[in-house]
Amino acid sequence: MSIKAFDLVPAIERVHLMSEKAKTQIECIDVCGKNLYIGTNDCFVVHYIIEERSSHSGKTSFHSDKQGHKYLTLKKPIVQLKAASALNRILVLCDHNLTMLNMLDLEPAVGGAKIKGVTHFCLNENPVQSSPFSVEVCVALKKKQLQLYNITDDKMIHVKDISLSEPASVIGLDGHVVCAAMMSLYCMVNYETGQNTDLFPIDTEHTLPIVKRISKEEFLLTGPSALGMFVTSEGISQRPPLQWSENLRSVGYVHPYIIAMNDEFITIHSILDQQQKQAIPFQGGVVLNDFDGRLFIASQKEIYSLVPVAWEKQVQGLLADKRTQEALDLAKNANHAGLTKDKFLKIYRRIQQQAAFIEFSQRNFDEAQDLFKSGQVDIREVISLYPRLMPSSSSFQRSMPGLHEIADINQLARGDQNVISQYKTFLITYLEDIRGTKDSHGLKQEIDVALLKLYAERNSPELVPLVEEDSGCELKDCVEWLEKYNRHHALALLYKYHGDNDKALNIWTRLVNGDIQDQLFPGFEFVVNFLSSLSDHDLVWKYIDWALERDQEFSIKILTERPAQEPPSERLRSDTVIDYLHRYPKAVVTYLEYLIFQRKLEKEKYHTHLAVLYLDNVLQLMKNNSVKKEQIDMARSKLRHMLQMSSLYRVQLILGKAKEQEMHAECAILYGKLEDHEKALKILVHKLRDYGAAENYCLVNSEGHDSNYRKRLFHILLSVYLDPANEKKDLMVEPAIKLLNSNVADFDVAKVIQIIPDNWSIALLSEFLKKAVRTNMHSQRMTRVERMMSRGENLLVKEISIEEQREPVVMTEEKLCAVCNRPFNEPSFVRYPNGIITHTHCAKNKHVCPVTGKLFCTKKS
Numbered sequence: 041m042s043i044k045a046f047d048l049v050p051a052i053e054r055v056h057l058m059s060e061k062a063k064t065q066i067e068c069i070d071v072c073g074k075n076l077y078i079g080t081n082d083c084f085v086v087h088y089i090i091e092e093r094s095s096h097s098g099k100t101s102f103h104s105d106k107q108g109h110k111y112l113t114l115k116k117p118i119v120q121l122k123a124a125s126a127l128n129r130i131l132v133l134c135d136h137n138l139t140m141l142n143m144l145d146l147e148p149a150v151g152g153a154k155i156k157g158v159t160h161f162c163l164n165e166n167p168v169q170s171s172p173f174s175v176e177v178c179v180a181l182k183k184k185q186l187q188l189y190n191i192t193d194d195k196m197i198h199v200k201d202i203s204l205s206e207p208a209s210v211i212g213l214d215g216h217v218v219c220a221a222m223m224s225l226y227c228m229v230n231y232e233t234g235q236n237t238d239l240f241p242i243d244t245e246h247t248l249p250i251v252k253r254i255s256k257e258e259f260l261l262t263g264p265s266a267l268g269m270f271v272t273s274e275g276i277s278q279r280p281p282l283q284w285s286e287n288l289r290s291v292g293y294v295h296p297y298i299i300a301m302n303d304e305f306i307t308i309h310s311i312l313d314q315q316q317k318q319a320i321p322f323q324g325g326v327v328l329n330d331f332d333g334r335l336f337i338a339s340q341k342e343i344y345s346l347v348p349v350a351w352e353k354q355v356q357g358l359l360a361d362k363r364t365q366e367a368l369d370l371a372k373n374a375n376h377a378g379l380t381k382d383k384f385l386k387i388y389r390r391i392q393q394q395a396a397f398i399e400f401s402q403r404n405f406d407e408a409q410d411l412f413k414s415g416q417v418d419i420r421e422v423i424s425l426y427p428r429l430m431p432s433s434s435s436f437q438r439s440m441p442g443l444h445e446i447a448d449i450n451q452l453a454r455g456d457q458n459v460i461s462q463y464k465t466f467l468i469t470y471l472e473d474i475r476g477t478k479d480s481h482g483l484k485q486e487i488d489v490a491l492l493k494l495y496a497e498r499n500s501p502e503l504v505p506l507v508e509e510d511s512g513c514e515l516k517d518c519v520e521w522l523e524k525y526n527r528h529h530a531l532a533l534l535y536k537y538h539g540d541n542d543k544a545l546n547i548w549t550r551l552v553n554g555d556i557q558d559q560l561f562p563g564f565e566f567v568v569n570f571l572s573s574l575s576d577h578d579l580v581w582k583y584i585d586w587a588l589e590r591d592q593e594f595s596i597k598i599l600t601e602r603p604a605q606e607p608p609s610e611r612l613r614s615d616t617v618i619d620y621l622h623r624y625p626k627a628v629v630t631y632l633e634y635l636i637f638q639r640k641l642e643k644e645k646y647h648t649h650l651a652v653l654y655l656d657n658v659l660q661l662m663k664n665n666s667v668k669k670e671q672i673d674m675a676r677s678k679l680r681h682m683l684q685m686s687s688l689y690r691v692q693l694i695l696g697k698a699k700e701q702e703m704h705a706e707c708a709i710l711y712g713k714l715e716d717h718e719k720a721l722k723i724l725v726h727k728l729r730d731y732g733a734a735e736n737y738c739l740v741n742s743e744g745h746d747s748n749y750r751k752r753l754f755h756i757l758l759s760v761y762l763d764p765a766n767e768k769k770d771l772m773v774e775p776a777i778k779l780l781n782s783n784v785a786d787f788d789v790a791k792v793i794q795i796i797p798d799n800w801s802i803a804l805l806s807e808f809l810k811k812a813v814r815t816n817m818h819s820q821r822m823t824r825v826e827r828m829m830s831r832g833e834n835l836l837v838k839e840i841s842i843e844e845q846r847e848p849v850v851m852t853e854e855k856l857c858a859v860c861n862r863p864f865n866e867p868s869f870v871r872y873p874n875g876i877i878t879h880t881h882c883a884k885n886k887h888v889c890p891v892t893g894k895l896f897c898t899k900k901s
Contacts, residue, residue, distance in 0.1 A: 041615070043354050043357045044318060044349050044353075044354070045297055045308050045317050045349055045354055046308070046320070046347060048322065048337075048344055048345070049100050049101065049102065050078075050342065050343075050344055052342060052343040053320065054341050054342060055341055055343070060704050063082070064079075064082055064084060065080060065082075066078055066079075066327070066338045066342040067326065067327075068118055068324050068338075069142050070121040070123065072332075072333065073125065074090075075087065075088075075090075075123065075143065076088040076343070077120070077123060078121075078343070079121045081117040082114075082117075083111050084111055085118060085132060085141060085146055086132060087110075087146055088105065088106050088107060089600060090105075091105075092345075096708060100345075101437055109146070110141065110146035111654050112132070114137070116132050116134050117134070117274065119134060119135070120161060122161070123143060124163070124191070124587070126142045126173070128144070128172070129141065129149060129191075131191070133160070134745075135160055136159065136182065138154060138161055139152075139153075139154045140154075140719045142894065150663055151195065153195055154885075155179055155187070155189070157711060158179045158180065159182055159208070159753045161177055161178065161180070162178055162179065162211050163177055164177070164215070166212065166215045166256055166257075168215060172319065174190045175199075175786045177191050177196075178213040178218055180208040180211045184204045184206060184207050185201055185203055186201070186218060187202070187203065187394075188200040192886045202218065204220065205221060206224060208222050209221050209223070209249055212251040212259050214253055214256065214257050216230050216232040217229070217230050217258070218231060219253075219261070220251070221249030221250070221269070223242075223244065224241055224242060224244070225238055225239065225241045226238075226239040226251075226261055227239060228275050237274075240263060242262075244750045246286070247263075247264070247266075247288070247394075248288060248289060249286075250262045250288065250336045252292075252293060252428055254311070255500075258270060258272050258273070258278075258294070259271050259272075262288055264287060266284045267281040267282065268282030268284050268291075268300070269281050279314065284300055284307070284309075284661055285300045285307060288300055288301070289301050289328070290325070290328035290632075290663060292329050292335050293311075295374075295375065296374065297310060298311055298448065301322065301337060303325070305319050305320065305668075306322045306325070307319050308320075310366070310370070311321065315366075322337065322339075322344075324339040325339055326338045326340055333375070335348075354801075355370055358370065359391070359395065362402065364398050364673050367391060367395060369391065371388050371391050371733050383880045390443070392411050393416075393417050393421075393443050397446060398444070399411060399451055402448055402465075403459070404468040405462075408466070409470050409761065417440070417443075418467060419479070419487060420483065420486055421443065422467065423486055423487075424436065424438060425449050426463070426464070427448055427450065428490070428491070431485055431489045431517045432517055433516075434486060436483075436486075441476050447564065461477070464497075467489065467490065468495075471491050471494075472502075473516075474487070474489070487512070488513045489512065489517050489518065491506055492511070492518050492522075492530075496521050496524075496525045497678060499525070499527070504530055507736050508533055510610075511537065515535075518534060526557070528556050528560060529547075529560050529562075530560065532544040532545075532547035532548050532551075535547070541576060542579060545582075548561070549567070549838065550566045564591070567865070568587055569593055569597070571584065572599075572600075572601045573603055575603070575606065577612060580598060581611065583868060588624050588627055592624045592625075592627040592630075595627070596621075596624075599612070599634075600631060600634040616730070618649070625653070629653050632646055632649055632653065636650060643688070644690065647682075648688075648690045648693065648694075651679070651683060651689045654682055655694060656678050658672065658675045658679055659697075660817060660823055661675055662701070666767065676703075676706070679706060682703060687713060691710050691714055698710060704723045704724075704728050704748035707852055708723045708733075709726050711723070712741050717757050718759075721736060721737060721738075721757050721760045723759075724737060725761065725772075729780070731779075731791055734757055734760075734781060734878045738753040738785070750786050751786050753785065754785045755791060758779060758780070758792065758795065759795060777808075780807075781808055787812075788808075789816070800832070811835050849871055851869065857884035858878050859879070859891065860879065862879070870882075870883040872886075872896070873892060874892065876890070876892070
């Protein structure tokens, strides 16, 4: 596949010399600005002024005007010409002599300087020196040698000799590096370091050696098998080779194209991908070269120019052939002369956009996505290719002129549903990638509506997060689509986002009831959680009956897990809620537990109500013979916990019911609340025979009281154990002894000795007595230690006081207050520990020095 990169345009249709009969043929040319110089086979140098013109249609033509010619009298062909505009000189190689002519009148330069024995020469296009009055030239001699010269307008100054292994036929110079084509191989010479690198052999029988400078320290050489080899000054190749045709004669370079000429064609290759882009038939070519970015080709009699086709046209041609990467590379590397950076970026961005839609049409989705983003394609251009995905309110029109000729994805897919699915998958991926980035600025609605419709069609799990968050989805665009694909939960969330909670709850209740189905719906718990956070109390009461009828214990969360910052409401007042919940016994219990245990409300009616409900529940379970014992025990445990932790319920009310049912453990707790500890402990000891519970009773009920109260409770328990009226008093000896020996029990030893039976032996009480003696001795010793420590502290304070009072305070008439600097007129004054003396009224704080601010004591007097 090819493009038209250049047009071949005649520049000088016939070279005129002395007469039409003269057998003059062109051997070489050089162009410098508007000056064109021709070297002929019969030793003439011809000078033309050539001017490039453009018609209204954009067609390029040339006008030439011959200025003169010069015969060099050597009767040999002119081999090379090179103009040096800085010196106003032309370097001419003829009959192995390098001489200089004046650029304007073609007369020999003053001084007649020349170099003999030269086979080829070249100018340094990357000069080492920066002098504007000289040029650096390298010449190849017949012998195995190169020479470097600095040439001025009248002198050729020899600089350096470079030895070679063979004579050189063609050379190129860049900086300190010379690339030379010798008789059998190419070499690279760094004349500064002296390094000489052999490159590769030359087949001189089939290949004409060519050395063409491409860029800084890089050359293009003709290689074996018609290859064009790129070589750097380091002797390595950093680009793939070009595949040329046979019998190559000349090479030129205008970025990004390599132009080569053989006997039949001029071929154009891209240096970017090394591919041939154009071939122009041209026979009889003598020389081709580039001159300051312009290309000229000479046959024996005519001179032509290769005029580049505008790079924009080349790019559009490549895009028409769907060669997007080549088009982008060309646009990026073409000559952008005359364009500002912003103007070029605008053009290049449109090329990227066109390339993006070409890749899109060919289903190269990764490449398309990259180009959509880098080309900053309006996402609506992409969404509009998908029928019915744009919001109905959008007034978007595709750009003019159009970026593509695609009607929609149905045109591209041609009815293939698999292909349509691929296009939709790409759009989902692309929209997700740019959503929330700067590329989506101002286009939130279009992106979110398109995603919602695609997610709904595919029943994607991403549908729910999309409508839950701050999306740009509008109801009128999305309701029909969600209903069409039965995405009921997403529809409800969309109603919720737009503030229509009633419609949302209506859909959710139908989903819970099974009237409609949606596998993305999370279930009944979701609805309850939503109602618990809903600030519209009218809607809460509208749907709470429905929720409680399904699950009382879980649905009560609607009332107990309200938002923390919710303002008080009459409709959610605790008394109102409790009155409403009388039809839901489990719910009212949970709500009362919430009020008492979480909110810590201290209202007698709530505590009594909950205690009664707990008790009634226990009584019902006890009447039901099919209920397991574990269930009853759990219910009684909740009741006992309530009775024990609360002191706000009506004890007598609960006690009456508990006594009727002989609920001894509960009765013991209730007697304890009435401070009737003896009855409570008798129940625990004689009815329940739970001695551990009796001991624990004393501990629990003595919490928050002093040690005397604690001792009184344990004495009551001991008295219950040792009650002489008890018929089974012998059975109480063991628990009584355990109580006396307990580490947690607390007794007054004297009172214990008074009530214990006379028939108990010392051995039976030994543990108790030993513990009592140890406790008493420990108490006495600690009291003595405390007394001694207090005495020592007292002595220390006395010592400090004596030290402070030992130094006298002498007051004289000259003594002034340290604060106000006034004399003392009264006998009273204040002296601080640091020696500062002030009036009493100047001493604002006796613990802080008013002068230094030093703190003497942290205690306030």
